[in-house]
Amino acid sequence: MSKLFNELMPYLEKSMAIDTALTLLSWDTETLAPQDAADYTAKVVGLLSGESFSSIVNDDVKKLLKELEKEKAQKELSENEKAIVRNLIRKMQQMEAIPKEDYQAYSEFAAKAQGIWARAKRADRYEDFAPVLEKMLDYQKKFAACRAKKGEDLYNLLLNDYEEGFTKKELDIFFSKIKESIIPLVKQVAAKSNAIDRSFLYGHYDIEKQKEFCRYIAGYVGFDFNRGVIAESEHPFTTNLHNHDVRITNHFHEDNLDSAIFSVIHESGHAIYEMGVSDELTQTPACNISMGMHESQSRFFENIIGRNHAFWEPIYKKLVSYFPEQLSDISLETFVHAINKAEPSLIRTESDELTYSLHILIRYEIECALFSGKATVKDLPELWKQKYKEYLGVTPKNDTEGVLQDVHWAMGSFGYFPSYAIGSAIAAQLYYYMKEHMPFEDYLKEGNLTVIRDFLRDHIHKYGSAKPTMELLKATTGEEFNAEYYIRYLTEKYTKLYDL
């Protein structure tokens, strides 16, 4: 190990330890902590965030990084060490211009914001959340302004944090393609909405049985219960302390069967990614995977695998055995059609593959408006309704199923949403490559997901963020990021499904 890198290690380790604690505190708050704990625990989160900040943003680390960037020093580094340095430099650039006190105060505030959002959502009281959202937005703008170059667009900075190389320029092109191809397709499908029946997926589905089946299917797709746990939360999510402790949550509805199933497959996709990061990279800065790549794997498992006819062939009878009363008269064919039915709807996380990208488009446009000053926090409920009407032809009857539905803004995640669409596009690109190089559907029919998972692990998961997302995608598929695959995938799939 190079002497310089060796000197960096204690800072990396301290930062990793504190960040792991912060991850656990956040997990615990979402899944278990008692309701009155928030203010006292937020103080702890603020203090630890301040420690995390100064464990990296300090003169010693800055000096070391300056030295490590030099060609001579780089030569002495292993590939992994180079990746760690590269990721750390990126983090330093994002944080060094922010005053520590502000970062700490923000972190304490953010630790409370999610609870306020959850209560406002339950009570349908946007007015309770609005001041928090205002403050959150101010913080994000202020922090972005601290590090922006002269004239640089603040929203672009945030977009680039979640997915390197993606700014409004790239996303405008991406989303205009989506609009052009997907909106007409959605209209064609909507015209044939009676062609597919989903009604049997609603009704009474015992939650304990749902839980059992969801555990089964998580294991079936590759979730390793020796290295992970499943809990419950308002909004399903994945987190991890390291590659040997990966956690997902789920959310159950007694009157619906497929929501929990596809949530758990989605989160298992994230989890399998984290479990696949190599032991050499976990607990280092080179395991902070880009959100686009992360969502590519969750969406790959949820949709390309999970909604595939071939996937259900070997296991549908298992599902029927859990719910014989509701499903024994439902054929595999009918079931697979139902879980793929596309129709304009209000809730992003429950939406089908085809309309999904329009939900993202709406959020992207709203975030653009918020950052350009064309809209204010006060305008959001109305703007949300207008855009849903415009793009999907449906109107939320309240804010709970409208602007309050997602947790992201309460977490300060502005610029995150486009990653879902980028991820879906990467998933489609990977799918076409894999189909060409392996009998993909045959593996699914055999219940053999190992080959598929191994491919993803060996080409993508194990690298963590040691290689940039777009470089990894090119190395895997031999091609640059190409949104056409996504459009082709949706077009082929829905043309066939609806016989268009």
Added chain:
Amino acid sequence: MSKLFNELMPYLEKSMAIDTALTLLSWDTETLAPQDAADYTAKVVGLLSGESFSSIVNDDVKKLLKELEKEKAQKELSENEKAIVRNLIRKMQQMEAIPKEDYQAYSEFAAKAQGIWARAKRADRYEDFAPVLEKMLDYQKKFAACRAKKGEDLYNLLLNDYEEGFTKKELDIFFSKIKESIIPLVKQVAAKSNAIDRSFLYGHYDIEKQKEFCRYIAGYVGFDFNRGVIAESEHPFTTNLHNHDVRITNHFHEDNLDSAIFSVIHESGHAIYEMGVSDELTQTPACNISMGMHESQSRFFENIIGRNHAFWEPIYKKLVSYFPEQLSDISLETFVHAINKAEPSLIRTESDELTYSLHILIRYEIECALFSGKATVKDLPELWKQKYKEYLGVTPKNDTEGVLQDVHWAMGSFGYFPSYAIGSAIAAQLYYYMKEHMPFEDYLKEGNLTVIRDFLRDHIHKYGSAKPTMELLKATTGEEFNAEYYIRYLTEKYTKLYDL
């Protein structure tokens, strides 16, 4: 606030934040974390423990404490600030002589030890745990030696950590009184073992129903679910992040009813204590309550309240409603006798009030032997069996129900066990005082635990460790610690129960 104290604050806050994270990591490991996480998470625990150590043990804090100890500085401090300084000085004395690297390595090791113990216990393989115990003991001896004065006994040092003022001298006197009075009483009771029937407490008791009833009874005795949660673990315990986030665990057996009930009342006693600490003291060093005082409250709730006939009068019918098949023919009288039956047994946590102190005596004598060199780790399984034979007349058939039963040594807690007996004695002393000053049993009969709880909160709980245990006991009861009350309590209770 005094200027000096003000300068101390950032150190206190940093240390508090890191210690809270460590508490949460430990809770999570015991209740949720996946089995393969241990080694990676232990690294995090080691690093954070090192940070915790150096947040307090450093030249700045040492210098500040030296100044704050002076009479002039003390005059400028509030009572709470004085208590914080006093507790911090005690902590500094315990830690400053230990090298940070050793403390960090020990903490990483300790984070793994409990998992190794749990597996060894399940598999009845003492040989798997023995090397860990050996290493743990070496660490504890080494750390005690670091801070011992010349010729000072190392075990005395540890005993004094858990309960200030208690060394082998005081405990030898205490336990010789116990032996003298309790052993003959146990024999008398054993001779009438047929007088009380406990058999109906074994049989099939649905675990989901037990869980529900245990939640009910935790709330009934005063556990506040807005400020606390209940989970499950191998060994029931209580922990807290602060006074607004207090957590207990329980452990259920399908073939026994009262184990889980008395565990949850015991842990609720601990929890009510922590919830009662004042907001001004929580998250400061003046909330680290002595183990004897802590156990006094858990044992007070479990035994003096929970095994009291008057306590069950208003709620026994509730219990019967959960288990009508098993209990509708059992009278309140028979039930209360059964939950108080005394008989020599193998497992401390399941043992009755009368024989309990003998379980503690055995552990105390074994710890004395370990520290004096009269016994080695290798000898423990045999020594354990001998002592159980000698004091209780029963012999464990394996190590799972013998030397492996308790988690304490795997946690490095040598010198802790006597606190259970001291706590039981304090509980009895409080009981006689309260009985004289309030209609104690009448309150229980009315289901009015509020007055009792308020008394304990106002005289004990709210002070955290702002006042030393024995000072608090004297301020509450007007009397020094007096073990005679414990002996009197057990003698009166069991003489009456068994009509001796």
